[in-house]
Amino acid sequence: MSLDHLALRERRANGLPVEPTGPQQHWARRILTSPYTWLLIGMTLIFAACLWWMYATSMQDTPVEGGVIPGLNASAIRRSAQLALPTLAAWIVVFLAVDRFRPMRPILWWLALGWGAAVATALSMVINTWAGQEMAIVGNGDPATGARTAVFVAPFVEEATKATILFLIAMALRHRLVTRIQGVALAGLSGAGFAFTENILYYSRAIVYASTTIEAGDPEAALNEIVLLRGLKTAFGHPLFTVLAGIALVIALRSASKTVRILAPVAGYLVAALAHMVFNFLASTGTDANSMAIIGWIITLSIAIQVVRAVLAEGRRHRDRLADYVAMCWLPEEAVVAFSRQRTRWHSLFNAISYGWRPWLATLRLQRTMSELVHLRDSMVRGLVDAAGHGRERELLQRSRELWPIAITDPKVQRFQLPRIPNPLRRFRRRRTVPATTGDVPLGSPQYSPVDPRWAPPKG
16 A cells, blocks of 8 residues: 555654555564664664673772772672572563553663663763762762762752663654553663663672672671672562553653643653652661561552553454444454453463464454554544544454464454464375355354465364
8 A cells, every 4th residue: 555745744743654555575584674773783782782791891990998898700790780680680580571551662661771870871971970079079078978969969860861762762653652561561671771780780890899898797698798689678669669650651642732742751750760769768768678568568569559450451442443343343243342352352362372373463463453543543532643644544344354364363263262373294194275255154263264274273
C-alpha cells in the first residue's frame, strides 16, 4: 500500500508507522537495512566505551588531603559483579514479566538496561565529581561536602541521566510507548542497570578498603553487610525512583491536554528526584537501615499494586476496543476472547508449538497486530490521532485477515496443552493436502489453513 506525500506527512505528524512498500526482501537483507540493527550495534559500542572508561578511571589512585585513595583492581571488580548480578537478574525478570499485551521490542529493553548501566552511570560520575569539587572549593575541605553532594546534587543528576533514554524512546517511537506498564518496564530496567553498576563500584571499594586498612576488621563480614544492605534491603532504590518518572511520562503521552503533556514529565522527574534526595539524606544521617527498608518496600508494594491494576485495565481496554470492531463486523466474535485475556494469549503461543514455527510466528504476529489495533483505536477515541489513523487501521485489519487462518485463535484449542513435537521423519514425507474450504472447521482453527494446508498438525 503506497502513500502519497500528504498522507505520509500526516502519518509522521501523528507518530504512526509506515509499512514498507515494494517486493518483500530476503530476511538477511531486511536485517541489514533495518535501522534497529544499526541502532543496536551503535549503542552497544557506546555502552562498551562508557564501561571501559569507568573501568579505567576506577583503577586509578585518587590523591586527597593527607594521602591517596587506592584504586580498584580487576579481581575486586570481577567478584563485585558476581555479587551484584543476582539483584539485576531478579529485577530483569520482574520488569519483563510486567511488560504484557504489547511488549516492547527486545532491542528497546536492551537500550534501557544498557543506558542505565553504562551511559547514565558514566554521565553521573562526571557531573557528580565536578559538583563535588566545586563544593569542596566553597567549603574549604569541609567533611560534610560529600554528604551535601549526595543529597543536593546526585538525585537530580542521576534521575535526569536515567530518564533520558525514556524521553528519547518516546520521541522516536511515540506510537510504541502507549501504556503505563511499558513505562514501568523501561524505567525499571534503566534503574536496575544503574543500580547494578553502582553496586559493583560500592562492593569493589569495600573489598579494596577492607584489604588495605587494618581498622576495617573482618573483610568478609564488611562485604556481606554492604551486599545485604544494597543488594536486598534497599534494592528498591533506583528502580523505584525511575519508575515514578516513567509513569509520569506515559501519562503525558496519553493525555490530550497540552498542560498535562508539559507538566506531567516535569512533575514526575521532580518527584523522583525528591524521593531520591530523601533516601540519600536518611542514609547520610545514619538512619537505621531496617527502617528505611521497611518504608521503601511499602512504597514499592503500593506501586506494584498500581501496576497490577494497570494490567487488569489493559485487558478491559482490549475487550472494549475489540468489541467495537466486532460490532462493525470487521473482526469475528472470538477475537474478544482470544486477545483480551493474557492467559489465553499465552496458551495460544504455547499450544502453537505443536503445529510448527510458522503457525507459532503467525500467532505472535497476530497478537501484536491486535494489540496495536487496540491502542490505535483507543488513541483515536481519545483524540490523540486524527483521521490519518484510518489508513493505519486498514493496514492492521488487512494483516490480521492474512494471519488469522494460520494463527491459533480458536477458543477450543486455547487451553493449556502439552506441546506435541512431530516426528522428525514426517517432514520428509509428503503430506496429504486438504481442500481449502471451511466446512465444519471454524475460522482460525489450526486444522484449517487456506494459505497452506500442509501446516495442519499431524494426526494421531
